[in-house]
Amino acid sequence: MLLAVFTPCMTDCWGNNKASIPVHLDKRAMHPLLSLCVFWLLPLALTLEEDSPLDCVPRRSVPYHRNNAHLFREEGVFNYSTMLLREDLNLLVLGAREAVFALDLKDISKKHASVKWEVTKQQEDECKNKGKDPETECKNYIRVLHKTEDSRMYVCGTNAFDPECDYMSYADGKLTLEKKGEDGKGKCPFDPFQRYASVMSENGLYSATSMNFLGSEPVLMRSAPDSIRTEFKSSWLNEPNFVSMTQMPESVSSEDGDDDKVYVFFSETAVECDCYNKLVVSRVARVCKGDLGGQRTLQKKWTSFLKARMDCPVLESQLPYIIQDMYLWCDPQKDWRDCLFFAVFTPQSDTSDLSAVCAYRVSDISRVFEEGKYKTPVPVETSFVKWVMYSGDVPFPRPGACINNAARKEGINRTLDLPDRTLQFIKDKPLMDQAIQPIEERPLLVRRGATFTRVIVTQAQAADGKKYHVIFVGTEEGTLLKAVNYDQEMFIIEEVQLFHPPEPIKSLKFSEVTGHIYAGSDYGAAQIPLATCNRSFSCMDCVLARDPYCGWDQVDRKCVFLSTSKKKVIQSVEDGDASACPDADPVKPVNRSIWPGRNLKLHCTAPSNLAKTAWERDSSPLTPAARFQFLRDGLLILNASDSDAGRYRCLSVERSKADEHSMAVAEYQVSIGPAGTGDGTLIFPRARVDGPSVAGLQVVVALLVVCLLALLAWNFYKGHLPLPWNCGKKVAQSQETHEQGSEKPLVLETDNGRSSNNHNRGEAAFNAEEEHNDQAVTLPTLKFIDDESDI
Incomplete structure (x- = not known):
């Protein structure tokens, strides 16, 4: 029935002829097994989708590190989302919340100047009275930054839901607002979180935003010289x-x-x-x-x-x-x-x-x-x-x-x-x-995976003389993807984490002068180069990266930026053919020893997300077995014996369009020591915490817990088990019964002034009860005989 409703809607949207598509389905004509087939085919469809080439994995994932990029952030300032490249002044003009910064274009961590543009207390109160949040919405978010023909800058802000524009200049190392206070309606959004667009041409501002406070009057307009919308x-x-x-x-x-x-x-x-x-x-x-x-x-x-x-x-x-x-x-x-x-x-x-x-x-x-x-x-x-x-x-x-x-x-x-x-x-x-x-x-x-937010495209000329478009994509997780489409092959070179904690990238700019990309988020701004070739330490890794900006310098034996090297480099961006690479330097083996019957882990991490690890022992391939567990980050040897001694080598195996390439990553010389010896690097197997078996076990445990709670509730209801709040009473009663049934003799005692303090306390409690009764009755006091002196 869903198909019958949805299909004509889409055919109308795309302007196709509805009559050409049989969408009127008779529910009586549909076999009951049809619905069942849908549920049978759904897992198959999901499996095919998971194995599709659309699951494009970055070859290299670079976690957050301060050395990844130049960062700028000022305490108490947020929303660094508006950027203007002033390459004539070697500046990156950065608009944030209630502030504009002039940063060094070559190193944005260096601030040259800044200017505050804050809302007044009256403006904030008026915005609050209109139902807006005074801590977030009733501020001045810089949203428009453009260069004018006289080298000044035109800047607009949301100004507590009352947009305003002004002119700004940079001279003698200072940013100055002229405070002309132009009306910003139609030029800048009222809502700081509403999307907008603008461009300056011949001192005429073209803007696309909303004209009113409610955001119900969208407009594409030109403000000057002739206003039109x-x-x-x-x-x-x-x-x-x-x-x-x-x-x-x-x-x-x-x-x-x-x-x-x-x-x-x-x-x-x-x-x-x-x-x-x-x-x-x-x-x-x-x-x-x-x-x-x-x-x-x-x-x-x-x-x-x-x-x-x-x-x-x-x-x-x-x-x-x-x-x-x-x-x-x-x-x-x-x-x-x-x-x-x-x-x-x-x-x-x-x-x-x-x-x-x-x-x-x-x-x-x-x-x-x-x-x-x-x-x-x-x-x-x-x-x-x-x-x-x-x-x-x-x-x-x-x-x-x-x-x-x-x-x-x-x-x-x-x-x-x-x-x-x-x-x-x-x-x-x-x-x-x-x-x-x-x-x-x-x-x-x-x-x-992570949702795309912004995009920048550059063109790089590779060593083969061809030019390729390099796509840089910002994501909602604060990462920057670098990708190239090689003849309909989607290839992501790397993914770099720019911000920590992760913040969505809200702006991207590229400077031809510096060859750097600038990213802005709520947290701060970042500056990264087009390529970081020195992340590759070997020729094979450099070539398999397939980065048109990078190549392996055969003389200096390092991965270099192509435009800075005048020597012949090895590069294969379309096929990833690393056969021209010279033999890599041998890996220095690490000595490891283990006690007989114990476990040992040999660490090995592949340099690429697209590579798999393979192990050799004494130059022979090692296959997974009960005692040899192949892990993602190494090899686990269980219950070692004398036959496990030898030279272990870890290989990184990566397949490209040209061939399959392998490279030694780690090498270990393992020896079996006598009992009581070893290097202390013993590993015991850990319980698996993921996978379908563990998930099933968790479901079973959860069901058992639910059944146990239901059983307890039924016993409480039937009275087979005492309720928790009645436990104290029953314990007191049981103690009283136990004391009465003890072998201590009971005697009658009258108050003669020779009783102990404990006895006085007991009598005081008893007398208090007497005062509460209507008739005063004098009774002898019951007392346990604790020792022979009482007798």
Whole structure:
């Protein structure tokens, strides 16, 4: 029944013909075994998915260490998420919560200057009165940082849910705010945790955010010199989540006199889907920089706003993946049409933990907007509006197009001259029918695990003369992935932990001047080089890393950065062929001794996550047995005997596209000593704490505990066992009974003033009881005879 509901929803979303897909299922025609087959096939499907190449494992995992990167953090300051590279000043301008820092571009741990921009007590109180958290939301989060043409900086902050902008300058080692206090509505978000996008072009700020306090008026606008924005219509922007914005110089060498464009990437609730639940899709929209709005229709509104859906197909997922970040890469020696958009996508449901990186050609996106079909809303009998492909006549000039030579020939030199028919068309139909597909209609990188957050792409020229795109991806766990796609082979070179404790990476920047990548998070900022080749200590490890930035220097016998070495290096990035590597230096053996009948562990760790370890004894392969346990980090010898003495060697075996390569990692000379001797490195087997057997045992123990508790509760209820709070009473009664049945004789004693203190205390208690009674009765005192003197 779920299939019958879900399938027509998705076919409508993608604009396919519902009649071509048999989705109307008769429940009476479905055999009862069909449901059972689904449950049988589900584990098989999960198994196939687990063994799929999408489980891309980084070859090297680098744990957190202070030497991994240059770090910057100031006590009491958080949210280092806005970055501006001022390579002309050798600065990294870092925007945080209520502070802006000017850091050394070559070493960001060195702070040159800083300036505070804090909210006033009145602003904080007003924000608190509006229902916002004074400790987190009612602060000033720096969200906009751009360089102006006069070398100043334009900066905006959330300012306790009342956004404000200002100009900032750096001179004589100081950062200075001019305190002009410009209104930041539409330029900067109100909510510090809301996604936004902005770009500065010719002192004109293009921004995508919300216009009001509630965040219910999303807008894509240009603030200056001529203010212009989008319509407040769901067909234009429907609950968007803005991601990134960039500009393209499409007027350069344009044959038809085209205009420059501004592209904005975002996700929103799809209006074209007649789904029962809201479906989020990824979008790219563009506007022309020379757009001035219409004369009567669309006054001070974009006349060139067009948007299209972006697809990043992952495992033929039914629900589309959602864009989280975008990076524009252009070859300075090629035309703008050869530029590429690299985007990060994540699933919109909790049923998948895959993240992906897809690449798109700018020319493909431009072609959809210039030549593609439009979608149009069509009322149907039901309460919703259905969007279908528009097949009618398209007016001239083409709706959403920039002013070009063809329009100028018709006397249309500005958007103010556009006819109302064109303007009304784009006002009602801003959505394109065709979806934009990635290059080769597949992702460049897909990985299961930590969610992708940000992406940066560089280009490296390898030793073979070829150029490769190196993808750096930030994750929610504070790690940075470095990956390359070699002819549709997804290969992750390494994963480096940048922040501890783990914090999501919220910004990434790359500097061509320093060749470093800068990452920002709530905790702080980090700076790392493009490659750390010295992590490889051998030629084989250096070559198998397949890093286009690194190669093995045969003269210096070390792994070096390619651009800094003028000597011939060994490198094989596409195949990972390490056959050209010279023989490695022999491993120095370590002497170990063990008592007979005892256990010994020989440590060995593979230098790569893709490698497996193999053991040899006296140059012969060693196979796992009852007394030889192969562990992930070594070999465990159980119940050693004289025959176990010998030379043990651990090999790291790693397979690449070229061949299988092995390398000696550790070597031990093991001797069996007489009883009472040994080096003290004895190992006793430890209980296994993971795996299916242990999990089953834990379930059995849990069930036994539940049964025991139920049995106890039943015995308490039936009275077979005393309740805990009645135990004291029963113990007292049993003690009293025991004392009465003892052999000590009881005598009657009257108060004659010669009793001991203990007896007086007993009488005092008895007299207190007498005073409580209505009639005073004098009774002799009962007393145990403790010794002969009492007799």
